[in-house]
Amino acid sequence: MSIFESIPRENLLVTETISISTSVNGTEHALDVEPRTLLVHLLRDELGLTGTHIGCETGQCGACTVQLNGAAVKSCMVLAAQADRQEITTIEGVAAQGSLHPIQQAFWEEHGIQCGYCTPGVIMSSLSLIASNPDPSEDDIRHALEGNICRCTGYHNIVIAVREAAARIARGDRPQSIR
Ligand code: FES
Ligand code: FES
Numbered sequence: 001m002s003i004f005e006s007i008p009r010e011n012l013l014v015t016e017t018i019s020i021s022t023s024v025n026g027t028e029h030a031l032d033v034e035p036r037t038l039l040v041h042l043l044r045d046e047l048g049l050t051g052t053h054i055g056c057e058t059g060q061c062g063a064c065t066v067q068l069n070g071a072a073v074k075s076c077m078v079l080a081a082q083a084d085r086q087e088i089t090t091i092e093g094v095a096a097q098g099s100l101h102p103i104q105q106a107f108w109e110e111h112g113i114q115c116g117y118c119t120p121g122v123i124m125s126s127l128s129l130i131a132s133n134p135d136p137s138e139d140d141i142r143h144a145l146e147g148n149i150c151r152c153t154g155y156h157n158i159v160i161a162v163r164e165a166a167a168r169i170a171r172g173d174r175p176q177s178i179r
Pocket of ligand 1 (some may be wrong): 055
């Protein structure tokens with residue numbers, strides 16, 4: 001028996017790829033991914049969608065939050081293979097290039113941003129919250145954003161911005177051009 005035959009198969013370096021088909025921001029992609037590839041790496045490294053940030057890579061910080069079929073998920077906790085036949089939305093997908101979605105406008109105007117590193121993840125979590133709860137209270141917002149760590153703002157203006165975003169979305173505000 002060779003040395004390799006004595007090693008459990010699950011301990012061998014996996015080099016096979018898996019073919020997946022996934023919709024990202026409304027565009028269909030057919031991709032070959034390694035079984036170990038994380039969704040965040042697929043988005044950033046294969047598709048160039050670097051608006052999804054990487055912080056901890058252990059599910060703690062929320063910087064990598066995207067939507068999977070409308071639900072906020074931490075993309076460092078999802079395998080790329082799990083995106084097969086699913087719909088992914090990233091921060092690049094919330095408004096057309098050169099426009100700001102009402103929630104982005106609200107974060108800008110209410111100073112819900114300082115360095116901005118957490119902001120894409122916070123916005124994706126907030127959009128999932130507003131989709132299920134169009135008029136969230138401060139407690140609702142703070143609870144929904146428990147998994148999104150911000151080292152800068154102290155969260156106060158983020159909560160104000162999400163409240164304002166919910167109001168703008170409820171009244172039907174549309175993305176605005178920034179040009
Ligand atoms: S990078 Fe995914 S939760 Fe921190
Ligand atoms: S604005 Fe800097 S981490 Fe949130």
